[in-house]
């Protein structure tokens with residue numbers, strides 16, 4: 001089957017994650033970037049189009065125009081990647097879905113549960129596939145952790161500890177003003193949550209992806225430390241899962257000395273799994289009564305479900321780009337199968353789905369509800 005074609009919204013000069021997405025797609029070498037609307041700024045759009053060698057007639061000045069034109073082309077795109085600030089995700093994704101174009105969208109999926117439900121409806125009605133690029137599910141050792149849990153290696157899960165501290169926004173957050181507002185701290189662009197949406201949803205999603213557990217209820221406290229802004233930069237949440245297990249999630253954008261320190265421990269009745277994002281080539285597995293083991297990515301003892309994502313031998317570190325590439329590898333497989341006329345059940349492919357995106361939006365909004373009510377317990381629907 002011929003190579004896939006895709007377009008991108010966002011990811012212009014100076015942007016962070018768009019370039020990582022493009023590198024990730026190139027790693028798999030089965031799709032080409034053919035169009036885009038790369039920035040909200042016209043000069044940056046022009047510059048991006050030139051640098052990426054995009055046909056000028058497909059370097060669009062708005063995502064609305066891009067959806068319309070690409071939807072009408074015989075050789076239109078197979079999917080669009082959305083890597084803009086969160087506010088743009090839902091309106092842009094909806095337009096592409098309405099044109100029958102599949103979507104890969106950054107997390108958090110959107111700002112409100114209503115928007116997320118709208119996307120779910122549009123995807124169903126138009127028969128579109130939808131990946132939400134929760135990066136950390138793409139690591140080989142995330143796939144290994146998921147399989148070990150599915151195989152019952154650590155038994156029924158009793159407790160989860162998830163933490164995700166960062167400090168890179170600290171200086172900006174402490175000097176926020178009307179003219180100096182990073183979009184992550186701006187309620188107009190980020191919605192009701194900052195750290196809880198940006199980082200908290202990664203914990204919520206990784207735990208759900210690996211364990212399959214759904215949050216039943218939560219109680220949350222959001223802090224706003226040392227800034228003029230209004231959105232949270234430090235989050236503590238207690239969660240109860242549908243199987244009776246419990247969890248503690250902490251995330252922070254003002255934790256001095258921490259870069260991108262996502263760490264998740266899953267405690268079962270027979271053992272514990274520990275995943276540390278900054279050391280993602282390894283996974284710690286401790287079984288009751290035995291010395292802890294360190295599993296190494298690429299080793300022969302990994303499960304086939306994880307091994308199929310290994311790109312280079314053990315000891316040659318893989319990282320962020322490979323994690324995205326693994327998500328795109330799963331997504332592209334689903335797209336190839338769809339084009340071949342096969343029945344595609346998105347849960348069978350390994351990429352994080354629209355349902356997971358919805359759960360993330362529900363999670364951060366319920367965290368805000370809880371915190372506003374004095375950290376009381378609230379029911380989680382999705």
Ligand SMILES: NC(=O)c1ccc[n+]([C@@H]2O[C@H](COP(=O)([O-])OP(=O)(O)OC[C@H]3O[C@@H](n4cnc5c(N)ncnc54)[C@H](O)[C@@H]3O)[C@@H](O)[C@H]2O)c1
Pocket residue numbers: 009010011012013014015016017018037038039040041063083084085086088106107108133134135136183198
């Ligand atoms: N999965 C991850 O690990 C991860 C990491 C970083 C960011 N993200 C997510 O990716 C998204 C982008 O984050 P970022 O850090 O790259 O932001 P960024 O500010 O660096 O880049 C955003 C880009 O979107 C462009 N843009 C804004 N409005 C637009 C519009 N209407 N049309 C076209 N382009 C537009 C901007 O010009 C810029 O190029 C966010 O949703 C964020 O939460 C995810």
